Amino acid sequence: MTTPGPSTARRKPPHVLAHTPFRKLWTAMSVCSLGDWLNIIALTALAGNLTAGQGYTTQSLAIGGVFVAKMLPAVLLGPVAGAFADRFDRRLTMFTCDLLRFALILSIPLVLSLTSVGNYQWVIIATLLVECVNLFWVPAKDATVPNLVPKDRLESANQLNLLVTYGTAPVAALLFAVLSVADDALGRFIPYFSGRDTYLALFINAVAYLVSAVIVFTLKEIRRVPSGDIVISTPSVLRQIVEGWRFVGGNRAIRGLIIGMLGAFAAGGAVVGVAKIYVGALGGGDAAYGVVFGAVFLGMAGGMFFGPRLLRELSRPRLFGLSIIVAGLVLAAVAVVHNLVIVVMLTVVLGACAGTAWIIGYTMIGLDVEDGLRGRTFSFLQSLARVTLLLVVAVAPTLAGLFGRHLVRVRGETVYQFDGSNLVLLVGGLLATVVGFLALRQMDDRRGVPILTDLLAAVRGERFVPEVAEQPRGMFIAFEGGEGSGKTTQSRLLAIWLRDQGYDVVQTREPGSTKVGMRLRAILLDAVHQGLSARSEALLYAADRAEHVEKVIRPALHRGSMVVCDRYVDSSLAYQGAGRSLKKEDVAKVNEWATGGLVPDLTVLIDTPPSIGLTRLGGAADRIESEPLEFHERVRREFRALAAAHPDRYLVVDGTLDQRVISEIVHDRVREILPDPVPREAEDATSTIPVIHD
Ligand SMILES: Nc1ncnc2c1ncn2[C@@H]1O[C@H](COP(=O)(O)OP(=O)(O)OP(=O)(O)O)[C@@H](O)[C@H]1O
Numbered sequence: 001m002t003t004p005g006p007s008t009a010r011r012k013p014p015h016v017l018a019h020t021p022f023r024k025l026w027t028a029m030s031v032c033s034l035g036d037w038l039n040i041i042a043l044t045a046l047a048g049n050l051t052a053g054q055g056y057t058t059q060s061l062a063i064g065g066v067f068v069a070k071m072l073p074a075v076l077l078g079p080v081a082g083a084f085a086d087r088f089d090r091r092l093t094m095f096t097c098d099l100l101r102f103a104l105i106l107s108i109p110l111v112l113s114l115t116s117v118g119n120y121q122w123v124i125i126a127t128l129l130v131e132c133v134n135l136f137w138v139p140a141k142d143a144t145v146p147n148l149v150p151k152d153r154l155e156s157a158n159q160l161n162l163l164v165t166y167g168t169a170p171v172a173a174l175l176f177a178v179l180s181v182a183d184d185a186l187g188r189f190i191p192y193f194s195g196r197d198t199y200l201a202l203f204i205n206a207v208a209y210l211v212s213a214v215i216v217f218t219l220k221e222i223r224r225v226p227s228g229d230i231v232i233s234t235p236s237v238l239r240q241i242v243e244g245w246r247f248v249g250g251n252r253a254i255r256g257l258i259i260g261m262l263g264a265f266a267a268g269g270a271v272v273g274v275a276k277i278y279v280g281a282l283g284g285g286d287a288a289y290g291v292v293f294g295a296v297f298l299g300m301a302g303g304m305f306f307g308p309r310l311l312r313e314l315s316r317p318r319l320f321g322l323s324i325i326v327a328g329l330v331l332a333a334v335a336v337v338h339n340l341v342i343v344v345m346l347t348v349v350l351g352a353c354a355g356t357a358w359i360i361g362y363t364m365i366g367l368d369v370e371d372g373l374r375g376r377t378f379s380f381l382q383s384l385a386r387v388t389l390l391l392v393v394a395v396a397p398t399l400a401g402l403f404g405r406h407l408v409r410v411r412g413e414t415v416y417q418f419d420g421s422n423l424v425l426l427v428g429g430l431l432a433t434v435v436g437f438l439a440l441r442q443m444d445d446r447r448g449v450p451i452l453t454d455l456l457a458a459v460r461g462e463r464f465v466p467e468v469a470e471q472p473r474g475m476f477i478a479f480e481g482g483e484g485s486g487k488t489t490q491s492r493l494l495a496i497w498l499r500d501q502g503y504d505v506v507q508t509r510e511p512g513s514t515k516v517g518m519r520l521r522a523i524l525l526d527a528v529h530q531g532l533s534a535r536s537e538a539l540l541y542a543a544d545r546a547e548h549v550e551k552v553i554r555p556a557l558h559r560g561s562m563v564v565c566d567r568y569v570d571s572s573l574a575y576q577g578a579g580r581s582l583k584k585e586d587v588a589k590v591n592e593w594a595t596g597g598l599v600p601d602l603t604v605l606i607d608t609p610p611s612i613g614l615t616r617l618g619g620a621a622d623r624i625e626s627e628p629l630e631f632h633e634r635v636r637r638e639f640r641a642l643a644a645a646h647p648d649r650y651l652v653v654d655g656t657l658d659q660r661v662i663s664e665i666v667h668d669r670v671r672e673i674l675p676d677p678v679p680r681e682a683e684d685a686t687s688t689i690p691v692i693h694d
């Protein structure tokens with residue numbers, strides 16, 4: 001039989017930015033986003049400058065006021081604006097909003113230079129109005145994106161949107177720092193700018209909105225919502241939180257994730273909230289404020305990108321918890337160090353830890369939470385994050401202001417200064433550390449393995465596996481998944497492919513691949529044994545596995561063979577742990593003992609919804625197949641959670657795809673870990689050689 005070679009003529013779809021209307025909208029979004037960040041930094045700096053002579057407390061409260069004005073409209077009016085975006089002409093909405101934002105921002109420096117009283121009040125009023133306008137612009141833009149890109153490019157479009165939403169923050173911070181210096185220089189030539197720090201930044205902020213207005217005006221492709229569309233009202237932020245907690249709160253692992261992510265978010269928020277007064281106390285001006293602000297976001301971007309790539313061998317929940325703990329400790333260090341350069345460096349580290357925790361948490365939720373609940377979990381998280389941020393940025397400077405400034409004197413000489421911003425950062429740091437420990441305790445998937453041993457092994461690029469007697473030479477690949485997911489089909493196809501490539505392959509399965517195992521399989525799966533206790537069931541599967549590892553798998557690995565196994569330890573964790581509700585740690589311990597700690601080099605999870613997998617099976621249902629759907633749903637969730645915890649050792653494939661597509665995805669991943677793989681191109685050329693497949 002001949003293996004038809006994989007199609008080499010697969011065309012890559014064009015990049016999402018190749019779609020002109022989307023590229024235009026994305027440019028408008030980038031400019032606006034830059035303007036938004038510039039706006040936050042400039043207005044908080046301006047509030048601080050306007051109240052500079054009125055004491056530490058007043059200055060802190062004034063900065064807190066700007067943050068509150070920026071956050072409050074979103075919390076109170078968000079859902080109303082969302083509904084508006086679905087009813088009205090989106091292009092007109094965005095265009096009008098851009099013009100209004102331009103006029104409002106421009107009004108701030110103009111009003112300030114024309115009048116001398118009520119300046120701060122106008123800053124707050126204009127900020128509130130700009131934020132109200134933003135509430136209409138953002139949903140109109142979000143609703144427009146899916147109309148401008150093909151469906152299969154929507155994910156890339158959303159990633160690009162996310163990139164400019166947060167990626168422009170460090171750019172804006174840097175720009176602000178440069179503009180603050182330019183403002184001073186400009187003042188020497190144009191008297192208007194003299195002593196008017198931050199005005200230049202506000203003018204540029206206003207122009208950014210004007211540029212966006214022009215781009216949006218030319219974007220004729222932005223559609224109105226079709227008149228027959230049903231408008232679904234968005235629930236309020238508080239309602240989303242209350243409802244979200246109902247299903248998220250019951251899941252220990254997700255609870256740990258959410259607590260940790262909010263801790264990381266709050267740590268970053270605390271720095272942003274008090275940065276202006278903190279930097280001021282260290283003798284820094286507006287430029288230094290911009291640098292500290294940018295350092296948080298630069299670190300975050302770095303953490304999101306590099307964090308998950310570092311310490312690849314460390315379990316994801318452990319890396320998540322540790323990142324938050326380190327973020328907390330660094331924040332506490334920022335609180336007590338009085339050196340601007342060191343503070344900036346520590347702030348980058350802080351941002352990196354927060355970014356790492358955030359991206360790992362987000363990925364784990366994406367993989368852990370089942371499809372039907374994922375949207376609600378994300379919106380719950382975002383709502384809670386927004387409220388947390390509002391509270392932190394508003395409360396942090398307020399608390400700092402109330403605590404005031406304290407000097408430690410020895411014999412009349414000031415030796416240390418500890419003021420409100422130091423206190424807030426210290427408390428925030430210690431709280432984040434505690435939150436990190438709590439998250440780690442809730443989520444730890446390697447109980448019993450000392451965290452330091454694990455960490456040191458990961459630093460060396462190894463994975464710490466307890467009780468391994470000798471190092472096997474072959475390669476061990478396990479297939480996991482629910483009933484009818486397609487594991488047997490795929491493990492068979494992989495074994496054939498590996499043999500084609502010249503490897504010695506042992507294809508095996510659990511339970512029932514040894515003499516004793518065959519008897520155990522009969523006991524375990526025969527529907528007659530209905531009353532079997534959950535613990536006996538777990539022990540019988542473990543017994544089958546102990547026999548299998550000792551008699552089949554280890555000897556094959558020592559011969560240098562490729563072992564392809566249909567089900568392994570994860571099946572016990574999912575079926576007996578989650579399905580039968582036994583303690584996962586107990587099932588893990590028994591199996592670690594049974595296998596001597598043998599872990600597959602790669603586990604391929606064929607992820608198929610039970611509602612589909614169960615209908616694929618023919619013949620009478622065995623003892624486990626005949627469990628109710630809810631049992632199989634729990635099993636699926638656990639498989640996905642296990643994979644999410646170690647993305648480097650797992651490949652998760654959608655089991656509803658075509659068999660051939662799945663096997664190509666599996667081949668691509670296996671090729672990465674093979675000691676001496678045949679390159680894909682060479683394989684395409686040789687695949688016409690007749691080979692025997694069974
Ligand atoms: N990707 C797929 N799409 C549609 N049908 C599939 C796919 N993969 C396998 N099947 C079919 O589904 C049935 C079950 O497949 P398979 O035996 O490989 O699943 P399994 O996960 O090993 O099931 P179980 O472990 O419950 O025995 C078979 O008839 C197979 O041909």
Ligand SMILES: Cc1cn([C@H]2C[C@H](O)[C@@H](COP(=O)(O)O)O2)c(=O)[nH]c1=O
Pocket residue numbers: 483510511525541567568569570571572573575576624625
């Ligand atoms: C290894 C293992 C298996 N099971 C269950 C899962 C299935 O229902 C059967 C195995 O049969 P199949 O041919 O793979 O469908 O046993 C389990 O509950 N625990 C385990 O450890």
